[in-house]
Amino acid sequence: MAGIDVRGTCDERFDLVKETFARHFFTGEDVGASFAVFLDGKPVVDIWAGFADAAKTRPWEKDTLVCVFSSTKVMAAICVHVLADRGLVDYDAPVAKYWPGFARAGKENVLVRHILSHTSGVSTYPEQVTIEELANWEKMVDLVERQPPLWPPGTAIGYEMTSFSFLVGELVRRVSGKSIGTFFRDEIARPLGADFHIGTPETEFPRLAELIAPRRCTMFGLVNSDFLFRLLGKPTAIQIARNPKIPVELIKTLHREPRWQKAELPSSNGNGNARSMAKIGAMIACDGELNGKRLLSTETIKETATSQFNGKGYLIANGSMGLGWAINTLKMADGTIPLAIGWGGLGGSFCTIDLDNHMSFAYAMNKMNLSLLPDRRKGRLVNAVYSSLKRIKISGA
Numbered sequence: 001m002a003g004i005d006v007r008g009t010c011d012e013r014f015d016l017v018k019e020t021f022a023r024h025f026f027t028g029e030d031v032g033a034s035f036a037v038f039l040d041g042k043p044v045v046d047i048w049a050g051f052a053d054a055a056k057t058r059p060w061e062k063d064t065l066v067c068v069f070s071s072t073k074v075m076a077a078i079c080v081h082v083l084a085d086r087g088l089v090d091y092d093a094p095v096a097k098y099w100p101g102f103a104r105a106g107k108e109n110v111l112v113r114h115i116l117s118h119t120s121g122v123s124t125y126p127e128q129v130t131i132e133e134l135a136n137w138e139k140m141v142d143l144v145e146r147q148p149p150l151w152p153p154g155t156a157i158g159y160e161m162t163s164f165s166f167l168v169g170e171l172v173r174r175v176s177g178k179s180i181g182t183f184f185r186d187e188i189a190r191p192l193g194a195d196f197h198i199g200t201p202e203t204e205f206p207r208l209a210e211l212i213a214p215r216r217c218t219m220f221g222l223v224n225s226d227f228l229f230r231l232l233g234k235p236t237a238i239q240i241a242r243n244p245k246i247p248v249e250l251i252k253t254l255h256r257e258p259r260w261q262k263a264e265l266p267s268s269n270g271n272g273n274a275r276s277m278a279k280i281g282a283m284i285a286c287d288g289e290l291n292g293k294r295l296l297s298t299e300t301i302k303e304t305a306t307s308q309f310n311g312k313g314y315l316i317a318n319g320s321m322g323l324g325w326a327i328n329t330l331k332m333a334d335g336t337i338p339l340a341i342g343w344g345g346l347g348g349s350f351c352t353i354d355l356d357n358h359m360s361f362a363y364a365m366n367k368m369n370l371s372l373l374p375d376r377r378k379g380r381l382v383n384a385v386y387s388s389l390k391r392i393k394i395s396g397a
Helices: 014-027 070-086 100-106 111-114 137-146 163-176 180-192 200-208 225-233 232-241 248-256 257-262 275-287 298-303 377-394
Strands: 007-008 033-041 042-050 268-273 308-311 316-321 340-344 348-356 361-365
Touching: 007 014, 014 033, 014 042, 014 377, 033 275, 042 275, 070 111, 070 163, 070 180, 070 268, 070 275, 070 298, 070 340, 100 137, 111 163, 137 163, 163 180, 180 275, 200 257, 248 257, 257 316, 275 348, 275 361, 361 377
Parallel strands: none
Antiparallel strands: 007 042, 033 042, 033 361, 308 316, 340 348, 348 361
């Protein structure tokens, strides 16, 4: 598209993806972003464009990193799956088997599969939490231990918005002896050569993109419990009330808050780019092996893509949930409903792993869409990917 400098590489069979990506800069929907597609373990799209700051003085580079918020949950889930594949974690075992203190407050029957599928009922905390307290691991673990389930485990689904960090992170720490950021780095990111960080070292701070949020928006900043109880239901109201209020001013500065960036919060503060997310996803899409490095068995991957819960939940859309990620139930632009798993993050990032087509793709950006409406950027990019795939299949190329 004229005037839009999209850099990187794109297989000509996916030119529609590149055109769609470029259009978002032309319309102003994106300021800086990257998009990547891996097919059969090979990168077929690896593109980036725009600027890493709102003032548009710093170009978005090949190695620019950005906070992808809840897309980090995909990376966190993979850590548990690697441990399960090694026989160190059993999905059907109580979490308290590995973390005895977790049994407090009536959680002795919460299973590993419950925390991965957001059906544990431990989707909030026994008291209000501040954004600063999220970086205090021991305090947050104690709060999770003291929180009773909001429903019998496995009977309902509710988004473990930030509690996922400590549910999954502490499980990994108890089993492996490593913090989840260290485990992810040593066992997943480095072996695959993926530039993604859960807990970002200061040496990488210069590469971080500035987050750009709407001028007027406060995520869950105004909470009227009685109103929310009536509108959303009690579990959702409690969850919103006790999770941190994140004013838009703080979203804009999180990229340069050392305490936030260094904190290993696998629910919400991973820093990476589309290439790193799609590359890790490609390992799963290719039956657990990429570039001669096997991290997961096909049996474990199949288990993670088995539905644990179907239906509408608390702070979670109607759909199907697997172990650590959502399972696609929608028809794609090529007319198929592929077995695809993945998750997205606050503002618009996402990582999708298509097991049927041995394909993965991801998007990371700095201009955040905080509307309650679906992000059209994602819809267009996904449609472009599957339209391209359809043409490839028809042509036999």
